[in-house]
Amino acid sequence: MTSALETAANPQDMKRIVIEPLTRVEGHGKVTLLQGKNRNIRQARLHITEFRGFEKFIQGRPYWELPVLVQRLCGICPVSHHLAAAKATDMIVGARQLTPTAEKVRRLMHYGQTMQSHALHFFHLCSPDLLFGYDDEVRHRNIVGVIEDSPELAKQGVLLRKYGQEVIRVTAGKRIHGTGAIPGGVNKSLSKDEVHYLQDDIAQMIGWAQGAVDLLKKVFFEHFEYHLAFASIESSMMSLVQEDGAFELYHGGLRANDKAGNTIFDHVDYRKYNDYIRESVKDWSYMKFPFISSLGEEKGWYRVGPLARVNNCDYFSTPLAEAERKEFMAIGKGLPVQSTMGYHWARLIELLHCTEAIAELLCDSDIVGNDLRTKGEMQSHGTGVIEAPRGTLFHHYEIDDQGIVEKASLIVSTTNNNQAMNESIRKVANQYLDGHRLSEALLNQVEVAIRAYDPCLSCATHAIGKMPMELNLVDNNGALVDRLEKRVDGQIKRTL
Amino acid sequence: MNDIQMQESQTQEAQPRDKLIVATAALCGCFGCHMSLLDIDERILELVDLVEFDRTPLTDIKTVGKCDIGLIEGGVANVDNVEVLREFRNNCDVLVALGACAVNGGVPTMRNQFDIKECLEEAYIHGIGVENPQVPNDVEIPLLLDKVHPIHEVVRVDYFLPGCPPGADTIWLFLTEVIAGNAVNFPYSLIHYD
Numbered sequence: 001m002t003s004a005l006e007t008a009a010n011p012q013d014m015k016r017i018v019i020e021p022l023t024r025v026e027g028h029g030k031v032t033l034l035q036g037k038n039r040n041i042r043q044a045r046l047h048i049t050e051f052r053g054f055e056k057f058i059q060g061r062p063y064w065e066l067p068v069l070v071q072r073l074c075g076i077c078p079v080s081h082h083l084a085a086a087k088a089t090d091m092i093v094g095a096r097q098l099t100p101t102a103e104k105v106r107r108l109m110h111y112g113q114t115m116q117s118h119a120l121h122f123f124h125l126c127s128p129d130l131l132f133g134y135d136d137e138v139r140h141r142n143i144v145g146v147i148e149d150s151p152e153l154a155k156q157g158v159l160l161r162k163y164g165q166e167v168i169r170v171t172a173g174k175r176i177h178g179t180g181a182i183p184g185g186v187n188k189s190l191s192k193d194e195v196h197y198l199q200d201d202i203a204q205m206i207g208w209a210q211g212a213v214d215l216l217k218k219v220f221f222e223h224f225e226y227h228l229a230f231a232s233i234e235s236s237m238m239s240l241v242q243e244d245g246a247f248e249l250y251h252g253g254l255r256a257n258d259k260a261g262n263t264i265f266d267h268v269d270y271r272k273y274n275d276y277i278r279e280s281v282k283d284w285s286y287m288k289f290p291f292i293s294s295l296g297e298e299k300g301w302y303r304v305g306p307l308a309r310v311n312n313c314d315y316f317s318t319p320l321a322e323a324e325r326k327e328f329m330a331i332g333k334g335l336p337v338q339s340t341m342g343y344h345w346a347r348l349i350e351l352l353h354c355t356e357a358i359a360e361l362l363c364d365s366d367i368v369g370n371d372l373r374t375k376g377e378m379q380s381h382g383t384g385v386i387e388a389p390r391g392t393l394f395h396h397y398e399i400d401d402q403g404i405v406e407k408a409s410l411i412v413s414t415t416n417n418n419q420a421m422n423e424s425i426r427k428v429a430n431q432y433l434d435g436h437r438l439s440e441a442l443l444n445q446v447e448v449a450i451r452a453y454d455p456c457l458s459c460a461t462h463a464i465g466k467m468p469m470e471l472n473l474v475d476n477n478g479a480l481v482d483r484l485e486k487r488v489d490g491q492i493k494r495t496l
Numbered sequence: 497m498n499d500i501q502m503q504e505s506q507t508q509e510a511q512p513r514d515k516l517i518v519a520t521a522a523l524c525g526c527f528g529c530h531m532s533l534l535d536i537d538e539r540i541l542e543l544v545d546l547v548e549f550d551r552t553p554l555t556d557i558k559t560v561g562k563c564d565i566g567l568i569e570g571g572v573a574n575v576d577n578v579e580v581l582r583e584f585r586n587n588c589d590v591l592v593a594l595g596a597c598a599v600n601g602g603v604p605t606m607r608n609q610f611d612i613k614e615c616l617e618e619a620y621i622h623g624i625g626v627e628n629p630q631v632p633n634d635v636e637i638p639l640l641l642d643k644v645h646p647i648h649e650v651v652r653v654d655y656f657l658p659g660c661p662p663g664a665d666t667i668w669l670f671l672t673e674v675i676a677g678n679a680v681n682f683p684y685s686l687i688h689y690d
Contacts, residue, residue: 018636023556026527028576032636049576049637052524055623060522072603075528075661124534124554142555144544162537170635175535176528176661280627281620284634288626388625393588396624409624444556455525 005426008034008043008474015494016483017471019185019443022126022450024142026076027457031425031446033471035482039436040430042474042481046422046450048287048457055408063092063399067181070395073412076120076456078177079113079168080388080413083250084395086181087384088394091271092399094376095184101369102185105171107250108361109180110386112167112396114249115354117389118306118347119164121454122212123157126344129448130219135441153215156208160351163198163205169357170194195362202359209352213324216348220341228331230431231340231424231449234259235291235301236392237308238315239415240387243267245314247321249387254281255312256292256302262338264292270385273394279307287418288382290411301419304391305453306346311336318360320352340424378403388413414455424449429471438471438484446471515545516564516675520552520594521584523577524604524644525570527553528661529595533567535664546675565589567673571601572645576638585651590674594667596660598647603660605644612642655680659689 008014012036022029028050034043048088054073061069066085071078082108098106128141131150140148147154165175170190172178180186220227227437240252260490268276280297291300302308302372317321325398328345331337337346361367370396381398391413398407428449433442473482484494522530530553536543560566560634566588572578585591596602607615621629647653657670666686673680 021553021558023553026553028522030636045636047634047636050524050574051616051619051640052573052604053607053610053612053619056610056615059618069603072526072528072660075526075531078526078528120531120534138556142549143540144549144555147541148542151541155541158538158540161534165535165537170605175664176531274625277626278627279623281630281632282628283630283632284636286632286637288620407624447556453671 005041005044005429005474006422008036008472008480011043011472011474011480014042014472014474014480014482016480017438017443017473017494018484019446019471021448022457024128024447025451025455025457027455029450029455029457031450031471033429033433033438033473033482033484034480035438035473035484036475036479037481038475039434039482040473040475041434042431042479043472044422044426045104045472046418046425047285050457051286055410058241058405060407061405062406063089063397063403064183064378066397067183068177068179070410071177074456075176077113077117077388079109079172080386080393081395082172082178082181083110084384084386084388084393086183087251087386088382088395088397089183089384090181091382091384092379092397095374095377096376097374098185099369099371099374101189101371102373104361104364104366105186105189106181108358108367109168109171109252111354111358111361112164112171114389115351115358116161116164116168118351118354119134119157119160121389122216122344122348122351123154123161123310126208126451127153127157127292129444129451130216130344133492134162134444134448137215138440156211160205160208160212163201164354167198170198182373184375187372189369189372190367192368195368198358199362202355202362206355206359209348209355210320211347213348213352214494216345217327220345227341228339231428231452233340233423234338234421234425235245235303235420236264236295237311238292238302238304238392239309239312240270240385241267241313242393247309247316248311251386254385256337257312259336259338261311264295270394271383273383273385274396277411279415285418287415289418290416290418291440302416304413304416305343306350307343308338308391309387309396310346310349316353318353318356320356321349324349324352340449340452343454347454390414390456391416412456414453414457417455421450421453421455424452425471438482441473443484500614515548517550517562518547518552518565518567519550519560519563519584519588520567521560521569522553523570523581523598523647524573525569525595525597525602527569529569529598532536532595532661532664533667536668537664539668543671546672549644560584560587564590565671566591567594568592568598568647569594571597571604572641572647572650573607574638574640578641581647581650590654591651592655592657593647593653594657595662596658599658601644601646608643612640652679658687
């Protein structure tokens with residue numbers, strides 16, 4: 001099934017349909033469709049159309065700037081880049097083991113950010129599709145519609161996100177683009193007042209996060225077969241796990257399982273990621289296509305993020321999330337859950353886990369400790385890998401003897417899902433668009449599939465680029481039959 | 497060629513004018529300024545009583561209509577950015593450069609010291625672990641400009657809100673004062689930066 005609709009023969013004969021800009025996702029995106037005879041979809045591509053060039057322009061900068069500089073890749077999950085770069089610079093300054101205070105303050109920051117990012121994605125961006133339906137009126141199908149119809153739910157979402165942002169502010173100095181992590185540790189711990197301030201509301205947050213999981217389950221089971229099938233594809237999955245297989249976001253070994261749940265590799269030292277993963281370039285997107293090198297480009301693509309993490313881990317360390325994981329895994333009947341809409345469910349289980357993990361850390365006296373930083377012998381390179389809200393994030397840097405960056409390589413979370421998102425929109429094209437005259441509501445289903453992955457197109461455009469979404473309809477002979485183009489100005493044009 | 501236009505009904509409707517209409521766009525930036533806008537937290541419940549949103553990444557409205565206020569995050573790095581920015585200028589009475597990248601280009605202008613070809617080749621040809629090395633060049637990918645520009649080099653700008661990102665309280669004070677028709681005066685605490 002892979003790539004059956006990737007490239008149409010004779011595209012010049014088809015109708016081109018473009019969905020652009022992708023909305024209610026972070027960053028810029030574009031889908032192009034080619035529609036052939038009888039309105040059959042013959043080509044569907046998700047393009048990244050923006051390029052920024054971080055890998056080049058951070059060359060020549062001192063290594064200690066990296067944690068604050070590269071987080072400007074993304075304003076939605078700056079903490080992920082901040083911490084991945086910090087972990088790489090830990091290696092560079094020879095800090096083999098952080099102090100307990102440094103590691104726990106970083107973890108707290110990371111849980112705060114995963115919490116705010118997941119709350120933002122569900123409540124602000126995706127809940128309108130799930131609550132109102134993909135064909136709801138355009139003017140209503142957004143967070144304002146949620147505020148009007150379900151003000152209490154909207155308020156909970158806003159306050160869950162706010163709490164996560166406040167955890168970041170307390171640990172990193174400010175909510176967006178903070179400065180908490182430094183090579184070898186952190187620049188501050190928490191004051192007792194700050195701990196008490198965060199403790200005041202955490203019980204409420206756990207309750208609301210549990211409520212969000214319950215709501216999602218209700219919605220999911222109301223149309224169970226639809227949610228199982230919509231945009232679903234079978235893929236391998238990759239994530240970090242702890243040594244004993246427990247769910248992990250901050251630090252661990254790499255685990256990849258195939259679509260049946262069998263091990264491809266496990267507990268891999270992430271500093272050797274380059275031996276396991278390669279990235280392919282296609283001329284129609286600025287976003288590269290990573291794959292597991294032992295399986296090759298055709299079969300080696302995989303998924304990352306909440307769905308992969310919840311499937312891959314053996315258990316959650318916190319009780320409420322673990323109970324939810326068991327319920328979630330039950331729908332797979334012994335196999336990994338491949339439902340693309342299952343991403344939403346898995347994401348909210350993680351949200352719940354983060355609130356529980358924050359509550360635990362707030363009772364840990366190490367977070368108010370004073371031993372903030374370690375260092376050792378300088379190294380010429382460093383690699384930092386972390387589970388960002390959207391999936392596994394890789395940073396690798398090489399420096400010269402003056403500490404100046406000579407080489408940088410980044411694989412951002414969303415890039416790992418590039419092939420999977422393309423496969424999912426092709427599935428939607430086959431399931432719902434094939435043979436139809438395309439309407440706004442039908443095209444929104446393409447976006448619903450993409451939104452499930454919570455792509456961060458800002459991150460994904462660290463090269464220089466922008467993510468175009470193009471849906472092309474191509475006939476049996478590969479000829480381009482229809483092409484809807486969603487232009488930057490928002491107009492949808494049939495351009496064939 | 498078939499040039500049938502798909503009708504998007506939402507762009508045709510007359511909009512009620514009892515609220516000010518606000519549109520936002522992210523050009524070459526990181527979305528952090530939009531996140532800072534959301535950092536007004538529960539005040540968003542008040543904001544939706546004061547304004548109606550037109551095109552923004554938070555709605556599915558894909559074309560910008562006539563608006564009172566347009567907020568632009570990010571600088572200008574490709575031809576699509578130019579097109580969107582001009583569309584906003586044509587439709588918004590008040591256009592605001594929101595944050596460091598819109599105001600002066602920000603971090604993405606660090607690529608201006610390099611040839612654009614070098615940047616592309618670093619990512620797609622010389623990168624570690626790259627297969628099928630080639631620079632993407634499909635017609636669906638907008639042409640890059642050779643340099644990244646602040647938005648005032650392309651269109652007239654009415655207000656500049658600096659910061660990476662501007663704080664939520666700064667954005668909130670700005671919006672509420674402009675909506676009320678007042679001059680905007682910031683206390684020092686809202687315009688000092690790290």
